[in-house]
Amino acid sequence: MDCEQFLSMLDRYVNNECDEAEKALMQEHADACASCADELSFSLGIKAALSSMPKLDAPDSFISDLNKKIDAQIVPNKKRFYLSHIHKASSAVAACLVFAVILGTDVGDLSQNTEPVISETLNVSDINETEASEVTPPQASADIFKEPDIPYLESPGNYIIPVPTSVPQRVYVPQSSIVNTKENKALSPTPVSKQSSPKKINIDLVAKAASKEPVSQVAQQTENQIEPTVSTAAPDKVIVVEPTTPHSKVELPVYMDDKDSIIVAPSVKKNSEIKFEDFELFETEKLLEAFSLAELPSNKAIVATPTALTAVTSLGDVDERNITIVDNGAIGGSLFISSADEETVSGILDKYISVVNDKCYLLTMENYNAFIDELNAHGISYRDYMIPGKSTNVSFKLIVS
Amino acid sequence: MLSDTNEKELIRRCRKNDREAFNELVLIYQNKVINIAYGMLSNKDDAYDAAQETFLKVYRYLDKFEEKSSFSTWIYRITVNVCNDILRKRSKTAPTISIFSGKPTGDQEPAELEIKDSSPTPEDHAESTETQALVRAALDELSEEFKTVITLFDLEGLSYDEIASIIKCPVGTVKSRLNRARNALKKKLSQNRELFL
Numbered sequence: 001m002d003c004e005q006f007l008s009m010l011d012r013y014v015n016n017e018c019d020e021a022e023k024a025l026m027q028e029h030a031d032a033c034a035s036c037a038d039e040l041s042f043s044l045g046i047k048a049a050l051s052s053m054p055k056l057d058a059p060d061s062f063i064s065d066l067n068k069k070i071d072a073q074i075v076p077n078k079k080r081f082y083l084s085h086i087h088k089a090s091s092a093v094a095a096c097l098v099f100a101v102i103l104g105t106d107v108g109d110l111s112q113n114t115e116p117v118i119s120e121t122l123n124v125s126d127i128n129e130t131e132a133s134e135v136t137p138p139q140a141s142a143d144i145f146k147e148p149d150i151p152y153l154e155s156p157g158n159y160i161i162p163v164p165t166s167v168p169q170r171v172y173v174p175q176s177s178i179v180n181t182k183e184n185k186a187l188s189p190t191p192v193s194k195q196s197s198p199k200k201i202n203i204d205l206v207a208k209a210a211s212k213e214p215v216s217q218v219a220q221q222t223e224n225q226i227e228p229t230v231s232t233a234a235p236d237k238v239i240v241v242e243p244t245t246p247h248s249k250v251e252l253p254v255y256m257d258d259k260d261s262i263i264v265a266p267s268v269k270k271n272s273e274i275k276f277e278d279f280e281l282f283e284t285e286k287l288l289e290a291f292s293l294a295e296l297p298s299n300k301a302i303v304a305t306p307t308a309l310t311a312v313t314s315l316g317d318v319d320e321r322n323i324t325i326v327d328n329g330a331i332g333g334s335l336f337i338s339s340a341d342e343e344t345v346s347g348i349l350d351k352y353i354s355v356v357n358d359k360c361y362l363l364t365m366e367n368y369n370a371f372i373d374e375l376n377a378h379g380i381s382y383r384d385y386m387i388p389g390k391s392t393n394v395s396f397k398l399i400v401s
Numbered sequence: 402m403l404s405d406t407n408e409k410e411l412i413r414r415c416r417k418n419d420r421e422a423f424n425e426l427v428l429i430y431q432n433k434v435i436n437i438a439y440g441m442l443s444n445k446d447d448a449y450d451a452a453q454e455t456f457l458k459v460y461r462y463l464d465k466f467e468e469k470s471s472f473s474t475w476i477y478r479i480t481v482n483v484c485n486d487i488l489r490k491r492s493k494t495a496p497t498i499s500i501f502s503g504k505p506t507g508d509q510e511p512a513e514l515e516i517k518d519s520s521p522t523p524e525d526h527a528e529s530t531e532t533q534a535l536v537r538a539a540l541d542e543l544s545e546e547f548k549t550v551i552t553l554f555d556l557e558g559l560s561y562d563e564i565a566s567i568i569k570c571p572v573g574t575v576k577s578r579l580n581r582a583r584n585a586l587k588k589k590l591s592q593n594r595e596l597f598l
Contacts, residue, residue, distance in 0.1 A: 011580050038598070045597025046586060049536045050555040056439050056448065058431040063424050066456050070420075 001029045006036045008343070014043045337375065337382045348374050408472055415463055427456050430473070433557065434480050440552030441484035443541040451487055455480045474566045477553070481567060485545050532596050539589035547582035554579055 006029045012018050013026050030037040337345060352371040353363050363371055375382050408429075414422035434455050439448035458479050466475055540551060549568060553559045554575075565572045590597065 011583065014583075041598045042587065042594055043583070046536070046583070046590060047555065049532050049597060050551070053440075053533055053536065053556055055432070056435050056445060058435050058452070059449070062431055062435075062449075062452070063427050066427060066453055067420070067424070069453065069457060070460055 001025045003036055010043055014047050344378050430476055437477060437480045437552055437557055438484050440556040441548045442487060443537055451483045454483050470566050478567045481549055488545050535593055539586055542589060543585055546578060547585055550579045551582045
């Protein structure tokens with residue numbers, strides 16, 4: 001056994017997953033190699049430290065405290081509805097929308113052949129300029145990753161939240177435009193078009209509310225405002241997709257806790273526009289029940305959280321890395337790598353990527369092409385979502401493998 | 402540990418708003434839930450709050466538990482999600498991180514990150530030795546993903562299969578993530594290596 005083999009088996013050895021023959025080889029090598037022996041000692045020491053970390057006991061009052069909260073129906077973390085800001089990077093709209101496009105075997109319009117790598121360009125129209133102008137864009141470069149203050153709604157009620165017809169990275173909605181009303185009027189559907197008022201999203205919280213306290217918010221008329229009406233109609237099916245990295249956020253109006261969920265959208269044809277009304281919502285488990293990958297209808301695309309995505313795409317024994325591509329301080333795109341070859345991937349990442357506090361990987365545009373070349377040379381699958389920095393219409397190139 | 406039949410019976414009673422049955426379930430799982438939360442949050446008070454929130458959600462959503470996974474998997478999944486919510490809220494209040502100050506060149510190194518020291522104070526810890534405190538601090542600096550797998554596997558002794566069910570990913574991903582998490586932990590602890598030899 002050489003050092004490379006020893007180190008590759010170290011984790012299994014520490015986890016006590018090696019058979020007797022492997023253990024003997026490991027021990028033999030450790031006896032002969034001081035450096036590997038040291039590494040083994042270090043790994044075992046950390047494992048021992050983790051195993052012996054002190055445990056907490058629930059305080060005596062835990063159950064009574066809990067029961068008091070249940071009785072009072074006080075919920076520490078209510079459902080929150082985040083409305084976030086339009087974010088401009090450089091001179092472009094930095095819409096880092098992550099679409100995981102999972103296509104069935106017959107992809108119709110979306111592919112010309114049955115090759116495993118399929119590409120399609122999706123044009124997403126720019127965000128509403130009126131709304132954009134209501135926001136002071138953050139400073140470029142240095143503040144590019146600064147999270148703006150996000151107003152959120154914490155109280156139950158029926159809310160109507162105006163949302164642009166396009167699917168932007170972030171949408172600013174003036175908080176004064178958010179209406180909570182209690183009138184029982186049917187909400188007639190608003191025609192959706194680029195020029196018209198933004199689509200109304202009706203969120204029904206009443207059924208889920210723990211508190212019955214009303215919230216008063218009065219709509220103020222602005223150019224893109226809608227009349228304050230409410231409906232008892234079933235809520236629109238909207239879900240927030242979790243960010244792939246801290247810097248490539250996709251936020252739709254509603255944050256749903258507890259579950260990973262999946263939106264199934266219609267065919268992502270060229271120049272098409274994704275509309276909220278076209279989305280269907282599935283919980284991960286139900287989606288898996290509804291169709292396996294092979295059975296996925298060819299006109300369906302899926303927008304998913306990373307966790308749900310992993311479940312749906314059944315990547316198997318692979319490891320996904322989410323990488324943000326930075327272009328001159330602006331977000332240039334994001335990229336997923338899927339590979340079971342941990343060692344090769346780590347090697348390539350180390351060469352090109354700046355790791356920032358374990359939370360995200362950053363790759364510069366300058367190194368991007370070389371990085372992709374090396375992934376291709378090793379036959380490593382990836383998906384990248386690049387944003388052309390200068391255009392006002394944001395295009396996405398989707399590479400599905 | 403309660404048998405499956407007894408647990409199913411408790412759940413059945415809970416669904417009929419039997420508070421006694423609910424309290425019995427809480428008693429069975431409270432320590433595990435608190436310790437998973439402590440592993441992820443590194444703060445006793447936050448762990449307590451997260452555990453309370455977990456059981457509130459269990460109480461509220463028990464009718465949605467369809468028994469496709471085990472009850473423990475379901476509770477631990479809620480715990481992990483609640484903790485991840487708290488961790489994300491923590492990171493939203495972190496100060497601006499400046500990554501690049503100008504056009505990147507081949508030689509450009511990323512700017513130093515200015516990260517506020519939000520490490521737990523001694524009062525937040527249960528650790529009694531320097532080694533344990535170092536491990537806790539290093540664990541606290543890991544990403545959500547890494548914290549989760551280290552907590553569930555190394556601190557709480559759950560199996561790969563259980564963890565895969567909880568975080569809804571394949572066993573292979575759990576293993577590779579654990580591998581990377583341990584490497585990340587080792588990197589953070591490498592300056593104090595001699596304490597672990």
